Amino acid sequence: MAAQPLNSDLFQKQVENSAKQLTDAITVVSTTHSKQFNWLDQLIRRTTSEANFRVQALRFIDVLPSLKDDLDLTDHLQEYFSNLQLPGFAEWGLKHSDAVWTTRIAAPTIRYTLRGLARKFMGGYKLHHAMSCISRLRHDEMNFTLDLLGEATISEAECEDYKNKYLEMISSLAEPVNNWNENSLLDISHGSHSPKLNFSIKLSSLYSQISSAAPQESINAICKQLRPILRTAISHDAFITIDMEQYDYKHIILGCFRQIIMEDEFKSWPHLGLAMQAYLKETYQDLFNLIELLNTRGTPITIRLVRGAYWDYETVIAKQNNWHCPVWENKNDTDYNYEKCLTLLLQSNTLIHTAIATHNPRSIAFSMALINQLNLNNDQFEFQMLYGMADALKPALIKLGFRLRIYVPYGETLPGMAYLVRRLLENSSSQNLINSGFGQQNKPLHSDSFNAPVATQQTIHLKSIDKKRFKNFSFLRFIDKKQSHQFQDNINQVKNKLGDKYPLIINGKNIFTDVTITSYNPANPLQIIGSVSSANHNFADQALTAADKTFKIWSNTPVRQRADYLRRVAALLSKRRMEFAAWEIFEAGKNWQEADADVCEAIDFLNYYALQAEIISKGENINISGEFNHINYRACGVCLIISPWNFPLAIMCGMLSAAIVTGNTCILKPSSLTPVVAAKFMQLWQEVNIPDGVINFLPGSGKVVGEYLARKPNVNIISFTGSQQVGTNLLKIAARIQPEQSHIKKVIAEMGGKNTIIVDNDADLDDAVLGVVHSAFCFQGQKCSATSRVIVVGNIYKTFVKRLIETTSSLTSGSPENPFNLLGPVIDKNSYDRITNIIKLGQQTATLHNYEAATDTENGYFIKPCIFTDVDPLSPLAQEEIFGPVLSVIKADDFISAINIANNTRYALTGGIYSRQPSHIEYAQKEFYVGNLYINRKTTGAMVHRQPFGGFKMSGTGNKAGGESYLHQFMDAYCITENTLRRGFAPDVENE
């Protein structure tokens, strides 16, 4: 048969011939599974047609295994389905129970139902279940690959544990499986021996501190764990396939694979495979590069080509971050890419063995036609399918003489839920062919099902493309080396610029003073970042005069022009994002991601406030016959801005840009710990030619600049972010009316927090532990939003605390120049002394874990994250803000007690809960008194616009930063009323 172009009509004819062969081979089995699965069809039908039901059903299934008792279970059931015709769902669950609907009866029934569901898609809980499962498959002429389901491995201890389980699994199964009789169809591949034993493994399980920004360190750590597994596989004649995971890990997984297959020890070992995902836009190029590498290896490896199972997740994450979407947004493109990749693979038959992993009839028929055209033997490829999926197709493939391998996951129900939900999701997706009832219901496949997929390469945009709508600036993803290298280059360049001198800026003039503030690298105090001129009273007076004088003309500058200054600075900052992040790494001790996030937030503030100012400036009209009313806002005057060091760019930028875009003029006093970042920031304003006197840059001491100016009668607004003590002092100063003062001073004070996460007893602990750890320890806990208390509800306490401690002790710490280090130093010696002292005192009342502080602070103010357990909720540890990497764990009997403990502070800034019980989530929404409440995620990282940020009680006075009302604080409202009735007549009114 002559080779046909794959996009030709003739080839399509061949696909259709194959399709006919395939459908003819299907023997319809009226009930392929036992009776207890009848309701599954109903569930799938309902979850497909009712979006809300689908969400609730899948979430309920997800939480089910973590529910400890029957009452808990029925509570959850009722809460999840209270608005969704519970009886219908109950019926579904109770179909096979004659008992009355009571808690005692319902719970076991539901559990039985879930186990049934699990059995449909999993090979069992224990190794011996898995053994009998794969034996059954062998009996039915199918190969297997075994996947050990587990919890997310979030600490090195868990990784070690997982590795050991893997080793044990291989050794245990080796003897019985290798003793199976040979089967030439199953055990020969490319004319050679193919191991009977076959395992699939997730590399993320082997190492808990994977960092995209430090790929080589991650690869090294993973390979170190992988090698013993591969050695055991070799010694037991087992085949290992490395599963592909989410896109964030792809570069590292691929990196591991490429590294390990070229190592001498494994270079000639053929029984190693890698899964690749056709839904990724990069996969074709990745395969192409891999083939290049394999040319030098010689020994072939196997590629399992799948479509990919994280489509929802990948698109959601990309959308949330305004990232380029790594997966094809249109399913047609994935289908098209699958065939394209498959063609490449099968054409590279000598270097790569191909596992065609699909349940899609068109893909199978296409493969058959392609194999035919390439003249491949049936042992030169295999098909793979998932356990429990597309069961009607499997015997047909066998009947057609193909080798078929079944992917069999096994493990505990609890960790297996992620897998189960993914399968149910797939089965309930309206795009899924299986849903149409194909096979099971003896429905012939529609011939359209075999049409060639047409590539669209479309990007699906957000529903409403509104140019006016604010979009957050995207974080760096550090997934390709180019980006990391560029970032590293910026670090190196900044390193060469350390030690410069920076001026004050008053009325547009740069002024260098003799007295300066020296800024040090907290990770390396001997390294001077720069020295910044320091203001005295005289300069403060000059700055105030300049700001005062400039106010009139600046406040009368059209808002569009003022907003454009912000946008121009945002554009400069966008271009130089890495440079600014590098400065933060040196001056504030932020790690790569934190530094980048701070720059992004600064850009967001600029763009958001520019837009908001324009919106607000339109005012509001309330017109009626004969009367025109217009409500609008005007600038207040001179704004004194006192900004903190912990978000040295973003917070300062937000406070400053809000003040000036609304027409106020400013005096900016940055933190004396991060004055260089501030000085660099000022250079941007000079570059965009901000008029003289609008921003007067006045580094200096709090007393000499801050307090002194706060007292001045012609300061109108004091915008402060920092400690409660300084904030309340400023409030007091501002409330004292000075002679000649002609306005009440406004004080916008964003202060501290004592933030709590509550971990409910039905929480997803994988998520909860990681969320708590990141909320508490990232940037060493030096965020006002950082979690410093975790309250654990009920019987999960032990498990949670164990995992928390292990995970915390796995965190990497060290110089933030190296992206491998998640954690860095605290900001300065004062902080170091204060925090270490708190830890010392805390030990008198609570149990300390993980504590380790640098003994020699000359090499940086490092304090490794530590945890206190057995903490009294009223003790200083649990009440005072620490602003360091110290977390207190408190136990609560139930959720309501937990909320009460959480509220029992003077602060109300952030808070979080991890819970999957709807009533608890609702209760927290009402009763957890914090400015920003986070549900099932970390408490840090509020995004401009989406999560307006700020607290109340002693945490602050102001409107939320990054929210619609923030700018109003910098303005006075006025209302203009015009009587338009003149001589008895008035113009028509439109909005009446």
Place this chain on the structure above:
Amino acid sequence: MAAQPLNSDLFQKQVENSAKQLTDAITVVSTTHSKQFNWLDQLIRRTTSEANFRVQALRFIDVLPSLKDDLDLTDHLQEYFSNLQLPGFAEWGLKHSDAVWTTRIAAPTIRYTLRGLARKFMGGYKLHHAMSCISRLRHDEMNFTLDLLGEATISEAECEDYKNKYLEMISSLAEPVNNWNENSLLDISHGSHSPKLNFSIKLSSLYSQISSAAPQESINAICKQLRPILRTAISHDAFITIDMEQYDYKHIILGCFRQIIMEDEFKSWPHLGLAMQAYLKETYQDLFNLIELLNTRGTPITIRLVRGAYWDYETVIAKQNNWHCPVWENKNDTDYNYEKCLTLLLQSNTLIHTAIATHNPRSIAFSMALINQLNLNNDQFEFQMLYGMADALKPALIKLGFRLRIYVPYGETLPGMAYLVRRLLENSSSQNLINSGFGQQNKPLHSDSFNAPVATQQTIHLKSIDKKRFKNFSFLRFIDKKQSHQFQDNINQVKNKLGDKYPLIINGKNIFTDVTITSYNPANPLQIIGSVSSANHNFADQALTAADKTFKIWSNTPVRQRADYLRRVAALLSKRRMEFAAWEIFEAGKNWQEADADVCEAIDFLNYYALQAEIISKGENINISGEFNHINYRACGVCLIISPWNFPLAIMCGMLSAAIVTGNTCILKPSSLTPVVAAKFMQLWQEVNIPDGVINFLPGSGKVVGEYLARKPNVNIISFTGSQQVGTNLLKIAARIQPEQSHIKKVIAEMGGKNTIIVDNDADLDDAVLGVVHSAFCFQGQKCSATSRVIVVGNIYKTFVKRLIETTSSLTSGSPENPFNLLGPVIDKNSYDRITNIIKLGQQTATLHNYEAATDTENGYFIKPCIFTDVDPLSPLAQEEIFGPVLSVIKADDFISAINIANNTRYALTGGIYSRQPSHIEYAQKEFYVGNLYINRKTTGAMVHRQPFGGFKMSGTGNKAGGESYLHQFMDAYCITENTLRRGFAPDVENE
């Protein structure tokens, strides 16, 4: 001819026959007016088709006579038409000028044009012009009635002047006119002599202090002025018709007429007429009642039946106040009513002589048919038309043998503008038949023009009927006696309840204390309004405990329920509005209207905040894939409310209702000067069963209750309205953090003002003087919004000050129980002493006018309004808040200087300008720094929702009361972020 029912087809046939007679009688004159009026048609066409042009053109014409020089005129011209194709307009103005378009040429041309316009509709400027005008009419076989145009008479001096002019006009014209030859058509009515001399007079010109609420006093005052005019008319054989004016005066004008015609002196005099307006819904009944009265008089009078000329004004005013609209909203109904009234009049031929005043061909034809059917002779009625209107119809009526009288206004251009604009309005109305070019263009009238009008009785609603939309509660209009009597009854009833004792209310319990606050009537200090229990520290502690304890449950009460308490109190207050107003009259010294307005505002606050709270409670969602963000607000805690005496109900109610509807609990400390109104108000909350502890009522001294509680750590919000001194002291107290305090206290302080009105040199002085007088002196200037400085620009200073002083001296003052008194006492002895002292000191630096204070304050703290001229803008008089009936006049060279002077205070509350120059209005909108700026109206009387109220600088800290953002001050914002991505999937997002 048999009488036909007027709604029958047969009668309609007769009307059509009459119409034919009428149209046959019209001799078409191709150009009835001289060449210079050609452009009038163009103007009319353009103003008809372009709404915006119409507004600007009429406004420009309105301001024109007040423009003193040419530069001023061309400035205005350019500003009025800058966006409206000025060249087109210029062309219009310059059609008959060959000169270049320059200021020097343009201005005279425009003035010439205006004079042409005026000549079209007016009989001239001077009496001798009028004389030649009416002689011409006599020559053309037409009668006249002469109307003396004048400025609004806003002071008694001006009324006196106007009366004298009238007397002079009658005497001067008597001799020449009475010497005219007799003309049997013109000079015989109902077979008897009809005077040749005929005048129309506006009663409002005779008395400047007309009060709807005190109709009899107004009638007496007017009649007193009218009698000499009537006597002069009798002695000179003149006929007097009393013009009808706007609806507000109708009851008084009708009252005057009914009174005077029954007085012995005038009872048998037949030469008296009254104009009645068919567009008023009440007119038919009024005519009916008048006929009844005439039955007892015997001698007939004349009724001139018109449609009415203030339709726009009446509907606008009614809409603005949510009043029942007094005029038919649909023109068909007016037409229908015209015929109905006319039928009644002509049928009452023996008691009433009818003047059919119309330019409407259908009305004329209808009249002719009706006259025919009633067998009336041509001397038993007359037609009347306006000078310059429908000139084609006039000769036709004469040709048909009818008596026709022309209404001829004459007088100065400046005061004549109101009349001219009204005529132009009418001529440019798209509903006006004349516009169709009828007569002038030889167009036959369409036969539809003679169809019978069909009554609709429709009420035209606002365009969007939105039930959710807030509507202000309507003020009483005091135009019918029933309302006034009812109000008086309430005053009497309250009088009987004076002297009661009122309790504190703590946690729902009434507590009577031994120590009490005694409340006196400021107009009669010997009269005790009541005594109110007074709290000590112990009660203050109890109240705080109650409020604190109740907070949790109240803040968790659904907002809908909380809002409903407000709505129920609003409903009670609506029912008992007059009772509450009566209490205010006694306790605060408010006049009827001010007391009523305060009650209305209280009701508005209740309804508005109820609605706003519900709207706000919905929060805002910003949802994206995998993330749900909800921004909402929650109550803060305990709110201490310290309310003032000057709006004893409204401000207290606004502060209180805002605090509780948002979920806070309250301690209410009312002013010790008006505690009884507060206690009565508390009874309403008890009636609606507000839960115990939500509002704790705590009258007492500022030190013992206010300051004491302001210091307490568990007071969260201090809401204060009052003096700057107390307000800033509270700010200071609140800024000091107390031990155990767990929040920053919020202070909402609404304080004083030093408010200015600027009167520009092109201002409409009739409006400006009245606006300034009302802004400065109503409620004795005891409003934070009251004007206390007026800045007069340029060359109008003398005229303005003269009118201002005269108008002020005409104001009535005395016990507010009597609605005749516009002004009452100041609130207490302290105020009296303070204000009189300020006046005494003021005389050292400025010139005092009108000063008069009660010498014996035992009969009330009366200080008549007084004015300082030659005031230095920096003197205490011009800088310090006085809070009394004292107004300072300052002269400014130009408008910009005036704004600078106005801004030169520590306050920024209200301000006003009277100007008709667009660039000045725009400049003030930008540069006049006040919270509420009013253009061409008074500075007091801000309406909830339409004019959110409040200032900045030293005037206040808060968001505007009665505006959307007010409630936010009583709440803390929070943001809930839920990660909805679980197990890799997230529910769909709708608003993405």
